[in-house]
Amino acid sequence: MTKIGFVLDQRSCIGCHACTVACKQEHGVELGVFRTWVKYVETGTFPDVKRNFSVMRCNHCEDAPCVAICPTKALFKREDGVVDFDSDRCIGCKACMNACPYDALYIDPQTQTAAKCNFCAHRLDEGLKPSCEIVCPTQAITSGDLDDPDSEVSRLIDTVPSRVRAPEQGTRPQVFYLGVHDAAIDPLAIAQGREYLSQIPDSQREKLRPLKDEGTATTVSDIAHPPPWGWKVSSYFLSKGVAAGAMMLAVLLLVVGADGSALADVVPGAVALAGIAVTGLFLVWDLKQPTRFYYLFTKPQRRSWLALGAQVINLAAIVALVFTVAAILDLDGLRDALRWAMVPAGAALAGYTALLFNQCEGRDLWQSPLLLPHTIVNALLAGAGTLAVAALFFDVSADIEDALAWSLGLAAALSGAIALLDAYGRHPTRQAERAAKNLRRDLYARPFRAGLLLGALVPAAVAAAVLAGAPSALLAGGGVVALVGLWLYEDAWVRAGQSVPLS
Structure with a gap:
């Protein structure tokens, strides 16, 4: 050799x-x-x-x-x-x-x-x-x-x-x-x-x-090395999170929404399909050779989580599509069977991105063991926030409102806790620590803090207020704020990971 x-x-x-x-x-x-x-x-x-x-x-x-x-x-x-x-x-x-x-x-x-x-x-x-x-x-x-x-x-x-x-x-x-x-x-x-x-x-x-x-x-x-990924990747994080979160929450809404509200059956699948479609647009838009996107399916490399992720997106889209069609056609047996498949499909849709970012070995901040649980929690937060907004347009029971409030509040609190632990906790390498400082203290401190405030603290407080008797319409506002905060946090995190020079 x-x-x-x-x-x-x-x-x-x-x-x-x-x-x-x-x-x-x-x-x-x-x-x-x-x-x-x-x-x-x-x-x-x-x-x-x-x-x-x-x-x-x-x-x-x-x-x-x-x-x-x-x-x-x-x-x-x-x-x-x-x-x-x-x-x-x-x-x-x-x-x-x-x-x-x-x-x-x-x-x-x-x-x-x-x-x-x-x-x-x-x-x-x-x-x-x-x-x-x-x-x-x-x-x-x-x-x-x-x-x-x-x-x-x-x-x-x-x-x-x-x-x-x-x-x-x-x-x-x-x-x-x-x-x-x-x-x-x-x-x-x-x-x-x-x-x-x-x-x-x-x-x-x-x-x-x-x-x-x-x-x-x-x-x-020396020569400049601009960061390869920007706002399109951050937006893809959010749109995919909306889709994945709606899928994972479908079971909960069907369990508590026995009154037959559309929010409990048709809407989660429809939101998931819309989120997956927007995710695909962002993914293709960010490619330098967008007309070759189909190579992900015709010339895949099976070790790459970018190629594997394309298959996960396809699988999640199929599950969400069949679930939605079954709900629209009142095929309750098929819909109820598929609701259990919506949870692992949604979790896979949210979580594969963590495995993809883990493969970016040049960016030590992205090697955190907290990344996988954080992507799933953020997806639940994004899904709950979107469904809370959708609840304005449908007749929903008090049980569904409470379920959305609990989902939004708990996901927001947990997301904020993980974000703080990831930014302020111990980091195994100097590069990861420098990137974390750029996130929490230096370059991206403002969007990071705004993201924590809007994406964690405010939604958790709104959810608690609604559960305590505040008008249910307030929950939709908390959902909108949560989505804005999530985007700010995830954009800061994506940029901070690429902010440390490698050469």
């Missing part, structure tokens, strides 16, 4: 960018994006300042998280260990960008598909060296077979102490650094690096002052 890897000798690197230029020329890389680049980091204080260089690129991990999360097998490992990609299969979901702990992937502006260093695989197949290695004037770049003890790369690693980037991620990267400064490969050692600030409005940069105290170095040259 062959296992190809790089050795980057930063002791001899002069920061000339020849490797970057050669890579761009070899692959026709567009302006503004890079497969390989040189990062400049300065350490020390005047007049004892030193500039350190580090060459950044795909690490061709032995256990590559980008390959595992890719829903269409656009990313794959070759037999020689090179992580390559097929742009013709890519749907532009950007999941690989959040799975990579090294900021190695980008969206090609020309093809609108993911791209990265592929070790010049076409040259390797012809027995040639990568273009970056050929042009390096100081021989700071060496490639070869890491499994061959007599190869130059193996000799260098055996004789000179080497380092890899983010070893704690467990990806077993196949790019080794010699003589590299800690700060050059540790993005959290940087004090207010410009690549970190490039995505932050000027009005908010003052909130990042704590980074200056944590950092030991300054980046003077």
